[in-house]
Amino acid sequence: MYTVTAIDPDPRHPSRQSAPFPTITKPNLVGFFSLNHDRQYDPSAAQLKYLAPLPPRDADLRLDLNEGFETHHPKPASASDERIDMLLTFIRQANPRELWITTEQGKLRLKYGFVCFRGLLRMIACTPYDWKTGWIVQAIRYRGTIYLCDKPTTDRVEAQRNETEQQKRFCYYGFKFEQHILTPEPATVPDTSAPVVLAEEFCSMFEATLAGNRILYGAEMDGIVASRALDRDRLRVDELRRCEFVEVKVKRKETTQRQVDNFYRFKTKNWWCQSFLVNVQRLVVGLRDDTGVVREVTEMKLGDIQRDSRPYWSPAVCMNFCAEFLSEVERVMGAVDDGGRVWQFEYDSREHRRVRYRELEPSHRDAFLPDWYMKHVEEMQSKAS
Numbered sequence: 001m002y003t004v005t006a007i008d009p010d011p012r013h014p015s016r017q018s019a020p021f022p023t024i025t026k027p028n029l030v031g032f033f034s035l036n037h038d039r040q041y042d043p044s045a046a047q048l049k050y051l052a053p054l055p056p057r058d059a060d061l062r063l064d065l066n067e068g069f070e071t072h073h074p075k076p077a078s079a080s081d082e083r084i085d086m087l088l089t090f091i092r093q094a095n096p097r098e099l100w101i102t103t104e105q106g107k108l109r110l111k112y113g114f115v116c117f118r119g120l121l122r123m124i125a126c127t128p129y130d131w132k133t134g135w136i137v138q139a140i141r142y143r144g145t146i147y148l149c150d151k152p153t154t155d156r157v158e159a160q161r162n163e164t165e166q167q168k169r170f171c172y173y174g175f176k177f178e179q180h181i182l183t184p185e186p187a188t189v190p191d192t193s194a195p196v197v198l199a200e201e202f203c204s205m206f207e208a209t210l211a212g213n214r215i216l217y218g219a220e221m222d223g224i225v226a227s228r229a230l231d232r233d234r235l236r237v238d239e240l241r242r243c244e245f246v247e248v249k250v251k252r253k254e255t256t257q258r259q260v261d262n263f264y265r266f267k268t269k270n271w272w273c274q275s276f277l278v279n280v281q282r283l284v285v286g287l288r289d290d291t292g293v294v295r296e297v298t299e300m301k302l303g304d305i306q307r308d309s310r311p312y313w314s315p316a317v318c319m320n321f322c323a324e325f326l327s328e329v330e331r332v333m334g335a336v337d338d339g340g341r342v343w344q345f346e347y348d349s350r351e352h353r354r355v356r357y358r359e360l361e362p363s364h365r366d367a368f369l370p371d372w373y374m375k376h377v378e379e380m381q382s383k384a385s
Helices: 014-018 077-081 085-093 118-125 154-161 165-181 237-241 257-276 302-308 315-332 371-384
Strands: 028-035 100-102 108-110 114-117 135-142 145-151 201-210 213-220 223-225 244-252 282-288 293-301 343-347 356-359
Touching: 014 315, 028 085, 028 237, 085 114, 085 201, 085 213, 085 371, 108 371, 114 118, 118 135, 118 145, 118 213, 118 257, 118 315, 145 315, 165 244, 165 282, 165 293, 201 315, 213 315, 244 257, 257 302, 257 315, 282 302, 293 302, 315 343
Parallel strands: 114 145, 114 213, 244 282
Antiparallel strands: 028 201, 100 108, 135 145, 135 343, 201 213, 223 244, 282 293, 343 356
């Protein structure tokens, strides 16, 4: 049976419109890891990419994003079973002094109230304006930390199952453009002849405090700006902190004012939330035509996106809703401490206008904290005793 919360994402509500931007600390990089073509965890910066020199504005550009579509390597189906395992592996392998604190009882505990992926935070934050898109977030509170995991809805699973080749091609465009604009070494010419491998990722770990909620979250990062190559095997976090991260996007070049309006109404809130949560201030954007050919590469500043999107959506509404959701989860699970108990928070505007939740059956198969991780947490506690 569901319990309905008081959280109504409707952005038109006066209390949402008038609320100031919530307090949030600047996202701080605390670590990184890579995933190879087999989705194997690598604690190094093996998959780190660099932004290549951008073509001049007057260049006669023709980047065909269709090239290699037939030979690209999609992400393996097993990736959907990873849940938040990569984040938990990072926590297990990280220096305890970076992520853990000692409680008054002399026990070690994670210094974060929440652990999740950035994509989950972005999804929640955009809900007031994506109110037709439902979601499911599962939560486990264990040893003082709430772990959040996105679970695909039936609609999302069905949409993925019925994806047309054209939809898959549109998705591929973004990855192919990255191959045109990012390189394994700085100041080198991109090699676009190799097959695009979707399983490879460079993931950075960030911490931030949103309205009093301290969060540790992982985010796949596109690339950095650097004039010299970094040592991938010995790269330190403080070195990477001094680099500028950039986000790489591709979009259809608008030819009418209506298309421009739709871009700012429907797209930019996701771009803004995604970049804001990892302190990315610059986006490199490929402008493609209807045939998938990029004729122009431009840059967009995060502040400009926020300013130009003002008539369509509010960053304060987005981040306040995200903060409200986290606080509600914490309230619901305040007395719980069990790695095997799962609470499921759901939003589906067709079923109810508000967020609702329920506890899943004990020992439910959706319990997503692995035994090896809980064993690690217990071992950390015993070391502090």
